[in-house]
Amino acid sequence: MMNIIEVKELTKVYEGRKAVDSVSFEIKKGEAFGLLGPNGAGKTTTISMLSCLIPPTSGDAHIEGKSIIKEPIEVKKRIGVVPQDIALYPTLSARENLFFWGEMYGLSGRRLKEKVDEVLQVVGLTERSKDRINKYSGGMKRRINIAVGLLPSPKLLILDEPTVGVDPQSRTNILESLRKLNKGGLTILYTSHYMEEVEFLCDRVAVMDLGKIIAQGTQNELRLLAGKMDSLKISTIDEVQMRLVEVIKKVSETDEVKIADKAIEILTLQGRKVLPKIIELLGNNSIRIKSVEVEEPNLESLFLHLTGKELRD
Amino acid sequence: MIKVFLIGIKDVKIRARDPSSFIILLVMPLILILVLGMVFQPLWTSTPFxxxxxxxxxxxxxxxxxxxxxxxxxxxxxxxxxxxxxxxxxxxxxxxxxxxxxxxxxxxxxxxxxxxxxxxxxxxxxxxxxxxxxxxxxxxxxxxxxxxxxxxxxxxxxxxxxxxxxxxxxxxxxxxxxxxxxxxxxxxxxxxxxxxxxxxxxxxNPLAMEYYAVGMGVMYILFATNAGAETIFQERRNKTLERIKVAPVSEREILGGKLFGIFLIALLQFVMIVFFTRIFYRVNWGDSILGIIIMIFSSVLAFSGLSTLLASLTKSEEQIGNIGPALAMIFGFMGGGMWPAFAFPDWLNMVSKFTPNRWAIDGFLKLMYQEGGVVSILPEVLVLLGMATVFFSLGIFRLRMKGVKVD
The missing domain is CATH 3.40.1710 (abc type-2 transporter like fold)
Incomplete structure (x- = not known):
């Protein structure tokens, strides 16, 4: 599949400090790509450079073959940007805002009206479109913020933490809408420090910290990269005899088994596969199970594994 | 180019929806003209002219x-x-x-x-x-x-x-x-x-109501242009400036749009003051329609330039919000907005010539009290346009130096 964006060693230096340090990645057409990292990782700076808002100190990026340095206007025509902050005029209605932003993207006349109606429908705010933005809830403002990004029918939609400060219901709505758009063929570059959002939406992910990409790949690739085993925690009603340790080790193909009175903790590479065998084993030994907990490695644990700190530090 | 107009018109629309702007830019000057005109009329007529x-x-x-x-x-x-x-x-x-x-x-x-x-x-x-x-x-x-x-x-x-x-x-x-x-x-x-x-x-003699319609009207142009200049900071605060910058709009169009907005807000405000005072206060702004139009445009341009310069010299919405009105009042008094310049002592008369207010007021008074028409206001128009050129040049230069920086 063809790359819609190619980023090569993009660097931004502020007062001697590298906010973004030689970042490189590609995004294929129709892909949802996530930039995951804690606050201050350099995600917004990277997005700002890709949106031609700030020039890079070095490196370059091409969107549909257009350089962000040499052809910024051409790049801007191809992208829709949803900034982290709600960038709307509070005393204008949603419709007036969308008309203005549409005009800024060169839309006019019937095409503009159709496009405004279309994006209002996508974000589900057609009914409230004549209300002023300052009468909207935070979630509704966020949805209009996204609608503006969709106005120019972009080849690439760049979203910079678009769900910050949004209630869970609106957040789910937003993510569902974005997934639908992505399934419809829209390429998405999504930044967030919410691991679950990236996991929900993105095919591939780049993990950023201190201005650098420290890992990138599909979610499965990254999980493997974490090198961390699944954790099975089984709580029992009856006491587990120590004699069962060796049998459990054999069944779960691991030496990492701990037994303490009425609890078993197993660390294995294939948690889901061995769990039924363990349950069967315990049943055969008349040990009743109270609860079972399976913990699999995720992007959060990957980040912890790579940096030694949590995503929301 | 069309984006320049769209940005300017959007600013006017936003300003028009702000009730405080309506009061400050339109109601206040009209009340002041009425009050000053009525209070000082006896003084003007009883004072030997x-x-x-x-x-x-x-x-x-x-x-x-x-x-x-x-x-x-x-x-x-x-x-x-x-x-x-x-x-x-x-x-x-x-x-x-x-x-x-x-x-x-x-x-x-x-x-x-x-x-x-x-x-x-x-x-x-x-x-x-x-x-x-x-x-x-x-x-x-x-x-x-x-x-x-x-x-x-x-x-x-x-x-x-x-x-x-x-x-x-x-x-x-x-x-x-x-x-x-x-x-x-x-x-x-x-x-x-x-x-x-x-x-x-x-x-x-010159009617107090007529004089203050000119004096206050001119003084409040600066209030209007300052309000327009504040939108540059508001745009930055609302993060909409960043959003305009990521749209396919050039920096020239953004700056041009903001300046056009400043001009348009003040133009509409002053035209409304002229119409209102003409109809309700019976102020005679003179017979030369062309002269009045030229004076309005050149005055608003000069004050727009001044506010652009002010915006380039200030760092925040609060700063321009504090300095702007103070400057408008000082220029208003010094420029003859409260009392005719011919009643000033020599030094103040001299100083007043450095304010656009003085030239704007003189121009409008010429149209009201002399019959020379457009030709008679040429010196005032030239000075106002000169001031506009200087103010705009310095302001734009500084704004571009400061950059429409958002990072």
Missing amino acids: TIDIAVLDEDNGEFSKILLDEVFGSEQLKDMVKIKYVESKEEIINEVNKGKIAAGVIIGKEFSQAIMTGEDTRIKILADPEQTIKAGVIKNIVEAFTLEVLKRRIILGTSMGILVAKNLINPAEIQQLIPVWLSEIENMEELIRMDKKTEKRMDK
Whole structure:
């Protein structure tokens, strides 16, 4: 599949400090790509450079073959940007805002009206479109913020933490809408420090910290990269005899088994596969199970594994 | 280019929806004009309105005496027009340059003789451009006088022609008879009849309501342009500036749009003040529509430039919100918004010329109290456009230096 964006060693230096340090990645057409990292990782700076808002100190990026340095206007025509902050005029209605932003993207006349109606429908705010933005809830403002990004029918939609400060219901709505758009063929570059959002939406992910990409790949690739085993925690009603340790080790193909009175903790590479065998084993030994907990490695644990700190530090 | 207009129009729409802007930019000046006009009107009319002039009478004839003794010396004018007789034109020029007199009147040699014999003659008026209203009054009086003289000369010429043609009179006797006839015409009708407009203006002096409509109206242009300039910071605060920058809009279009917005907000505000005061306060802004339009545009441009410069020199919405109104008030007072500049001491009169208010007020007053039309306001328009050029150049330069930085 063809790359819609190619980023090569993009660097931004502020007062001697590298906010973004030689970042490189590609995004294929129709892909949802996530930039995951804690606050201050350099995600917004990277997005700002890709949106031609700030020039890079070095490196370059091409969107549909257009350089962000040499052809910024051409790049801007191809992208829709949803900034982290709600960038709307509070005393204008949603419709007036969308008309203005549409005009800024060169839309006019019937095409503009159709496009405004279309994006209002996508974000589900057609009914409230004549209300002023300052009468909207935070979630509704966020949805209009996204609608503006969709106005120019972009080849690439760049979203910079678009769900910050949004209630869970609106957040789910937003993510569902974005997934639908992505399934419809829209390429998405999504930044967030919410691991679950990236996991929900993105095919591939780049993990950023201190201005650098420290890992990138599909979610499965990254999980493997974490090198961390699944954790099975089984709580029992009856006491587990120590004699069962060796049998459990054999069944779960691991030496990492701990037994303490009425609890078993197993660390294995294939948690889901061995769990039924363990349950069967315990049943055969008349040990009743109270609860079972399976913990699999995720992007959060990957980040912890790579940096030694949590995503929301 | 169209994006420049769209950004400007959007700013006007946002401003129009802000109730505080409506009150500050429109209601406040209209109330102030009304209050000041009503409160100070008695003061304006009771204060002796004197016009100092210098007269060089090289004629000393019949008609110069009529102008000096019976026109300027008439009941209506003798307390208002203070005449200083001088011996030379240079003396007049000197007095005008020093600002001691509003105008100098030079009646040339054989002025009366020329009138009686039907030859061309003229009265010269040297006016102090800084005493617009007063010089305008003198000009109107002399114009009314010359019209009256012209009328009588036509009557005399026609009468004499008929009498000589019909051999009812000996041409040699005409010179002796002219003074007698003139005296009789004089007894038959009022000596000087001013046209309606001149009469109104002279009898009532400049009306306080009219003066404050100009003074306050001009002062509040700066309030409006400052409000427009604040939107540059608001745009930054609302993060909408960043969003415009990521759209396919050039920096020139963004800056042009913001400046156009500043201009448009002030233009609409001032035009509304002019219309409102014309209709409800019966302020006569003059007969030259073109002149009024030119003055409005050049004044608004100068103040837009000033606010652009101010925006480039300030760092935040709060700063421009504090400094802007203070500057508008200071310029308003210094520029003659509260009291006519001719009543200022010399030093303040001089200082006031550095404010756009002074030139704008002078221009509008010329349109109101003089009949020179567009030509008469050329100096004011040129100075205002010059100020606009300087302010805009410095402001734009600084704004671009500061950059529409968002990172």
